[in-house]
Amino acid sequence: MVEAWLETLMGAYNRDSYEQREGYMAQIHMPGEVFQSLVWWALQSLPDEILVGLDVDPNRLHRPEVETYFDGPEVHDHLFQGQGHIINEAHIVNRGDSYSVHHLPEDWTDDMFSTQRGSRAGRFTHWLHTHPNAPAIPSGADADAAQETTGVDMILGLRFSPEGPLPWFDDVEGTRRAMKSSEPTKRKRSFFARHQLPVLGKAPSGHRIHELQLIAFHKTGVGINVIFVDEEGWPYGWDERVSMS
Numbered sequence: 001m002v003e004a005w006l007e008t009l010m011g012a013y014n015r016d017s018y019e020q021r022e023g024y025m026a027q028i029h030m031p032g033e034v035f036q037s038l039v040w041w042a043l044q045s046l047p048d049e050i051l052v053g054l055d056v057d058p059n060r061l062h063r064p065e066v067e068t069y070f071d072g073p074e075v076h077d078h079l080f081q082g083q084g085h086i087i088n089e090a091h092i093v094n095r096g097d098s099y100s101v102h103h104l105p106e107d108w109t110d111d112m113f114s115t116q117r118g119s120r121a122g123r124f125t126h127w128l129h130t131h132p133n134a135p136a137i138p139s140g141a142d143a144d145a146a147q148e149t150t151g152v153d154m155i156l157g158l159r160f161s162p163e164g165p166l167p168w169f170d171d172v173e174g175t176r177r178a179m180k181s182s183e184p185t186k187r188k189r190s191f192f193a194r195h196q197l198p199v200l201g202k203a204p205s206g207h208r209i210h211e212l213q214l215i216a217f218h219k220t221g222v223g224i225n226v227i228f229v230d231e232e233g234w235p236y237g238w239d240e241r242v243s244m245s
């Protein structure tokens with residue numbers, strides 16, 4: 001089950017993906033269920049970043065009408081491996097700081113993963129890593145690591161509290177894709193309330209989530225448009241898409 005507040009956020013993000021479609025040559029469809037797991041794992045693994053390997057379902061293609069709806073004027077059909085297939089699996093592969101998280105443990109391609117992943121043992125198609133209390137903008141180390149990716153790389157940025165040893169770090173330049181709450185923040189008069197961040201939702205780890213950011217990019221540096229889909233492959237907010245256009 002996907003939390004209702006997260007479904008709302010994913011619908012709003014999809015609206016942005018539609019509005020910004022001209023800036024993208026390709027898209028990737030991420031199930032809400034998988035994304036929710038990524039957010040929970042990110043917060044359970046603090047203060048570490050986590051590296052997650054993602055695979056696609058070879059038998060499940062993006063719904064053509066959804067693909068068409070989110071297409072920009074310029075489409076590249078063969079940009080990366082797994083393109084056009086819905087993501088269906090996620091595994092935490094490593095954890096560490098912003099540099100060590102990209103260095104895979106040696107047992108990673110060994111039997112442990114091959115039994116878990118059946119005959120398709122090998123590299124994952126896509127990769128995602130987290131930026132706890134930092135925006136989802138790739139560092140130099142992130143761009144280097146992406147060079148070996150056959151699919152796409154994703155970064156999940158989270159702003160949360162209690163922040164622990166990681167205060168929000170915002171001194172980074174780059175394109176951001178935040179998941180905003182569409183409801184206006186209720187303003188209270190007190191000094192403390194004015195300095196309070198909006199709470200999007202709560203994680204099972206007890207953290208309050210103030211902001212989520214997600215970007216996907218190909219190793220050439222071009223951005224990939226992320227569409228959040230439900231278990232049927234329909235985008236969150238699809239029924240209200242009249243208001244998307």
Ligand SMILES: [Zn+2]
Binds near residue numbers: 098129131138
């Ligand atoms: Zn990073």
